Amino acid sequence: MNSKIQTDIEELVAQRVISVDVASDIERYYSSKKSDAPNRLFTVFAVLGSTLVGLGIILILAHNWDDFSRSIKTIFAFAPLVIGQLIIGFSILKKKSATWLEGSGVFLFFAVGASMALVSQIYNIPGNFSSYLLTWILLCLPLVYLLKSNALAILHIAFTTSYACSFGYFDGNDTPWFYLLLLVLVLPYYYQLLKQKKEHNITSVFNWLVPLSVIIVLGAFVERSATLGFLMYVILFGLLYNIGKLPYFDNQKLRRNGYLILGSLGTVCMLLITSFEWLWNDILRDNFLFNSQEFYVVLVLLILTLGVLGYTYFKKWIEGFNLFQYVFILFTIIFFIGWSNSFTSLVLINLLILALGVIAIKIGADKFHFGVLNYGLLIITALIVCRFFDTDMSFVVRGLLFVSVGVGFFLTNYIMLKKQKLNSNNKK
Amino acid sequence: MKTINIFILFIVVAMAQLFVPAQMIFNKESIIKSGVAYKFKTQPVDPSDPFRGKYINLNYELNAFVTNDSVWERHDKVYVYLESDSLGFAKVNDISKRPLNLAKDHIIADVNWYNSNDKKLNFNLPFNRYYMEETKAYDAEVAVRQNERDSLPNTTYALVYVKDGEAVLNDVVINEISIKDYVEKDD
Numbered sequence: 001m002n003s004k005i006q007t008d009i010e011e012l013v014a015q016r017v018i019s020v021d022v023a024s025d026i027e028r029y030y031s032s033k034k035s036d037a038p039n040r041l042f043t044v045f046a047v048l049g050s051t052l053v054g055l056g057i058i059l060i061l062a063h064n065w066d067d068f069s070r071s072i073k074t075i076f077a078f079a080p081l082v083i084g085q086l087i088i089g090f091s092i093l094k095k096k097s098a099t100w101l102e103g104s105g106v107f108l109f110f111a112v113g114a115s116m117a118l119v120s121q122i123y124n125i126p127g128n129f130s131s132y133l134l135t136w137i138l139l140c141l142p143l144v145y146l147l148k149s150n151a152l153a154i155l156h157i158a159f160t161t162s163y164a165c166s167f168g169y170f171d172g173n174d175t176p177w178f179y180l181l182l183l184v185l186v187l188p189y190y191y192q193l194l195k196q197k198k199e200h201n202i203t204s205v206f207n208w209l210v211p212l213s214v215i216i217v218l219g220a221f222v223e224r225s226a227t228l229g230f231l232m233y234v235i236l237f238g239l240l241y242n243i244g245k246l247p248y249f250d251n252q253k254l255r256r257n258g259y260l261i262l263g264s265l266g267t268v269c270m271l272l273i274t275s276f277e278w279l280w281n282d283i284l285r286d287n288f289l290f291n292s293q294e295f296y297v298v299l300v301l302l303i304l305t306l307g308v309l310g311y312t313y314f315k316k317w318i319e320g321f322n323l324f325q326y327v328f329i330l331f332t333i334i335f336f337i338g339w340s341n342s343f344t345s346l347v348l349i350n351l352l353i354l355a356l357g358v359i360a361i362k363i364g365a366d367k368f369h370f371g372v373l374n375y376g377l378l379i380i381t382a383l384i385v386c387r388f389f390d391t392d393m394s395f396v397v398r399g400l401l402f403v404s405v406g407v408g409f410f411l412t413n414y415i416m417l418k419k420q421k422l423n424s425n426n427k428k
Numbered sequence: 429m430k431t432i433n434i435f436i437l438f439i440v441v442a443m444a445q446l447f448v449p450a451q452m453i454f455n456k457e458s459i460i461k462s463g464v465a466y467k468f469k470t471q472p473v474d475p476s477d478p479f480r481g482k483y484i485n486l487n488y489e490l491n492a493f494v495t496n497d498s499v500w501e502r503h504d505k506v507y508v509y510l511e512s513d514s515l516g517f518a519k520v521n522d523i524s525k526r527p528l529n530l531a532k533d534h535i536i537a538d539v540n541w542y543n544s545n546d547k548k549l550n551f552n553l554p555f556n557r558y559y560m561e562e563t564k565a566y567d568a569e570v571a572v573r574q575n576e577r578d579s580l581p582n583t584t585y586a587l588v589y590v591k592d593g594e595a596v597l598n599d600v601v602i603n604e605i606s607i608k609d610y611v612e613k614d615d
Contacts, residue, residue, distance in 0.1 A: 062481030066561040066608050077449060085442040092435045112445050117480040119449045121559040123456040124597040129477065139448060142441045146434055 005030060039099065046103030047151040054080075054110020061118045070122055077118035084108030088147070101147040109140045109155055130167035130176075133159060137182060144189055150202050154209065156186050161213040168220025175293065176220050183213070194248070207249070208258030211240050215262065221297050228294035230274055231335050232301060237266035238328025239305040245325060246308075247317050254371070267327050268356060268379055272386055274331075275349045280342040302332065323359045327352065353383045361412065368420055370413065377409050456596045463591030464533050465598075466510055466518035468553065470586045472572050472600065472607075482565035483557045484607075486586055486600070491540075492548040493520045504539040506551050510590065517585065523549060533590045555588055555597040560608070567611045568600075575602050 009026055012018045018026075057080050065073065087104040090096075113136045120127060137159050144152045164179035190210065193203045218236055222229040244250065244260025254261065273279065305328055312318055318325075330352060338345030357379035364373025384401055387393075393401075472484035493508070500506075509521040509532040521532050528534075537551040560568060572584050587599040600607040 058479055062477075062479065062562070064481050064559050064561045066564065074453060078446070081445060081449075085445070089435065089438060089442070092431060092438055095431060108445075113479060115449045116452075119452045120480055121483075123452070124483075124555060124558050125452065125456070126555060126557040132479075135448060139441075139445050142437070146438050146441065 039097070043099040043102050046099050047106050050103045050106035051110070054107050054114070058110060058114045058117060061114050061121075064121055073118065073122050077115045077122070080111035081108070081115045084111040088143075092146075098148075102149050102151045105143050105147045105149040105152045106155065108143065109152060112136055112139050128171050130163055130171050133163040133166065134178060137163060141182075141185060144186060150193075150205075153186055153189050154205065156182070157206075157209050157213050160186075161216055164217040164220055168217065175223060176217065179217055179220075183210075198248075198252075204252075204256035204258070207256055208262075211243075211259050211262045215240075215266065221293070223293045225292050225294045228292070228298055230270065231332065232294065232298050234267065234270045234274075234331045234335075235298060235301040235305055235328045237263045237270060238325075238331075239263070239301060239308060241267060241324055241327075242305060242308045242312065245312065245317075245322070254369075264324055264375075267324065268353070268382070271327070271331070271349055271353050271356070272382055275346065275353060275383070275386060277342075277346060280338055280346060302328075322363070323352075323355055327356070350383065350387070353379060357383065365412070365416060368416065368423075370416065373412060373416060374409070377405070377412065380408075381405050455594070459591045459594055459596045460589050460598060463589035463596070466512065466533075466588050466590055467516055467585040467601075468518050468588055470584055470600065471576075472558070472569050472584070481559060482562040483559040484565050484568055484600070486556045486558060486597075488553050488556070488586070490518060490520065491552070492543075492550045493523045494547050495523055495549050496547060497525070497549075498542055498544055498547070500539050500542040500549060502539060502541060506537050506539050506549065507534050507593075508537045508551065508553075509534045518588075523551075527593075534593055535590055535595050536593055553595075555586070555595050558586070558597055558600050558607075564608065564611045568607050571607070571611055572602060 006027075009018075009023050013020060013023045061076065068076070084104060084107045088101070088108055091100040091104055116132065116136060119125070120132065137156060140152065141156060143149065144156055160179060160182040163182070164176040167174060167176040167178070190206050193200075193206060197203050215233075215236065218232060219229060222232070240259045241263030244257050244263050249257045249259055309325060312325075331349075334345045334348045334352070337348070357376045360376030360379060361373055362376075364370065364376055384405060388398060468486075469489040470486040471489075472486050477483065504525070507524045507527055509523065509528065509530050510518050511521045511532060513519045522528065522530065535554060537553050540550040540552055542549050575584065583604075584600070584602045586597055587601055589596045589598055602610045
């Protein structure tokens, strides 16, 4: 049991607020609730331990021991792999706990990588880094499902992302189509988590990890037209936000909803970036390619996002108007207007950011959520800071703007705090 | 799912995990046993790889061939047919986009770029990594540079076995001594 609760209970008993019987009842309740906690902690340590041991083995083998003959090196290449497999086989047959499966699964994951790395060393196989990662990931994917291992699923997503980055950004300018396949292959596991373990912390880890991975990799799908990359990202953030707005995610705590937070932050960041004039001047210089890979990616993302939005609308899940959900449509229109008239687009984007800030403040005020309220104020502040760089305002006007935003921060928070106190007093 | 079914599926996965490195080994061993050995003149430099350790990157002297075919894209495959010159070093007999019916060994290289001025196709040979013990990789690069200064012409070469289009880089040799031993001799 939490030591803070323990001291609180002791204090309450000492002050005669509760009786000794009630205190022991409370203690019993907490200890029954937390019965599985040490087990969970042990799992985390098992996974961490196996990760460190596995990585350590890879590093030791990477020394390239010259003094050993080829056949001894080969035995070293297979030893960790076989040991890992034996432990897992034993764990499956003896129906060992999840801790065993998680720990040994992670060990085997790294053993597979180590053994392939060592064989590459022995025979000087050049093979680029991304193809090595791809083979490694594919060989370990079935373990995610066989062992029902969260740690392996997390490793799968992390390594898949790393593969896509190395293939798409570093090894050359190719599109990592395999990334999509690898991600789709782990989705059934994620879906099961969402269905069966909605309230578990591990599910919220995935709620952050999956959108983050997609955000990191999307840029690798840009082949030639970097211009369309901006549009791609705005639509992706729109998609994430709209997924985050589905009641399943929206009804959970905000910190569990990576889709909503990343979608919202991403949208605002992209709009702030595109609110600079020099960017539009560069974009306009670029030729627009309708028959390009980027255009098709934009199209697919747009259809997906409209699909999610339409579904939400069809199910009557939309309560009131929330501009954040429609930004991607507005931006797409503004983006194409910018082709003929960049000035109009710039004005519209600035207005859009201002509107988003105001709406975030309103949402925060309605929900009595200080975080959202101040997020709205931050959006407006960021907009003002950005405009400092490319407008010729006098210093007095800039100063006044800053003072007024500062006062706004203070006032809105103060008013809301007062309202909240009033509400709680009324309730009493 | 029943435990026994999970176990059987796991055995299948485990076999695949064992098969991939084993197959890599058998394939390379067969090339070393029954392939033909070629010597490629080379220059090493030393980078490293996060998982596989230190290696020296080999820049080969043999990296271009004159051809009239000018339509090449970067990273295209090119079939390079080999023969040995009078000193026993590898040289190109012919190159082609498709396999040719020649009684020569070939390797599949990666197109770098086509120089239309001197009509040369530049390519990268597929065995440009030689893994070394981490303390020796940098010394090896230095040793080769020193050797180049002392002796002309270049006497550093890679010993490569070639069979059915596949190649295994077996050793890098300086003045007829394996680079591993050469570095130790320097200490």
